[in-house]
Amino acid sequence: MSMTTPPGWYRDPSAPHTERWWDGTAWTEHRRTPEVSQQQLQHHYPQQQQSYAQPQTVPMPARAGSGRAKAVALTTAAAVLVAAIVTGAVVLSRDDGDSEPGARTAPTPTATAPTSSPPSPSESAGDDPAVVVDELNGITLPVLDGWAEPKNVSDTDIVLTTPGTYRCPGDDGLCRHGTVLSRTVTANDEKSPATLARQDISDAADLAYDRDRIDRRPFRGITSHKLVEQGPVAVAGRTGHLVRWRVTTEVGPGGYVQSMAFPSSVGSESMVMVRYVFDAGEDGPPLADMDRITEGIRPVGDEDTSGGVGSSIGPTQ
Template structure:
């Protein structure tokens, strides 16, 4: 549950979920990072947060502005150590950009495929939509999935996005969401 932003994230089978003061997160498949074995990377990660510090005023604009930040946070330098967990991002390509409905709100998603110096590279996706608690503010859900056979299938990004519910939504789903 992400009480700050008023949403529930669905927790797929085999994933771990957590709630925090700044949002909620999901992870699966921890392993030593290919660029720095002292660090732990995950095969798939998702987190929700308030879209703060963005200049854009539309869901599309926020998603387009956020995707580069997401790429750096997911596959660039580690914010805690400054180390390149994947040896650095060597290229990026937009593979998807489209409107999407999230928690009953009209949003937008942007997905990039990244190549990295170490490891298999990955996919990042930023989904932005108005907060169910305050339509004047945006929520961003960031996804980062490795591009390997051991990582979750990209269809999980779509399933998680489709499964996001507003905190004020219908009951009967508690216990399986974060």
């Protein structure tokens, strides 16, 4: 029975020297150059100084005309030749021409799952419960006090939530006091973080507080909104832009919505959008957590590069 290949980085079938992101059903446009550690190189190409047959001195016969001496010399030479042939075959079998050490075989939609599954978020972060990993966009986000990795959520873009749920004050359903989403911008080719953030904020507010994806109105709609903050921001060493609204709803306390766009530091450096949705009122998370989470976003594998409001802006695009 065939199995669906899980999402992950695999060798690009159209460019074997690069890796490409497989989302579980199809190839995306995200590509990267595989990083090969010295340990991987040693694993795939071990020291071979003992593999090759060393030249041996064939003893000269005591008597050149002795048939026994000639037989001994020929036998010894034949043994050396056989050893060299066998050793060469072993060495060639170790180095069979793979183009990139450590690269995984490219998946096909009907292929069985690779023997090496993609790492889970906790494995990618070194089993660190204090961060959650967005491997596709190449970032980690801090798990602050009062926040947790998502569980029992239908939106796969959600990377952080406040624990627990409550009954929505409008249409039937369960709501959360806070969520953070991370997704790749694929709707257009716009590369300006400011333009993307301004375009996204209205959709982000509508989905959170007006009408959700299954046409429910958990807060019976937005009655007004107010711009409370916008401007450049450094995110994981990259130049980004944020827009933040305070929205008022027909029922309930309303909340704060923020759209933040910045270029990814991996693959083709596609634009990344991080959305924050915080309920207002006593039960909502502290508004300062938006800035604290932003400041804690880092590239995968780089614990030193951070950013946030008021930080030095990273390289412009």
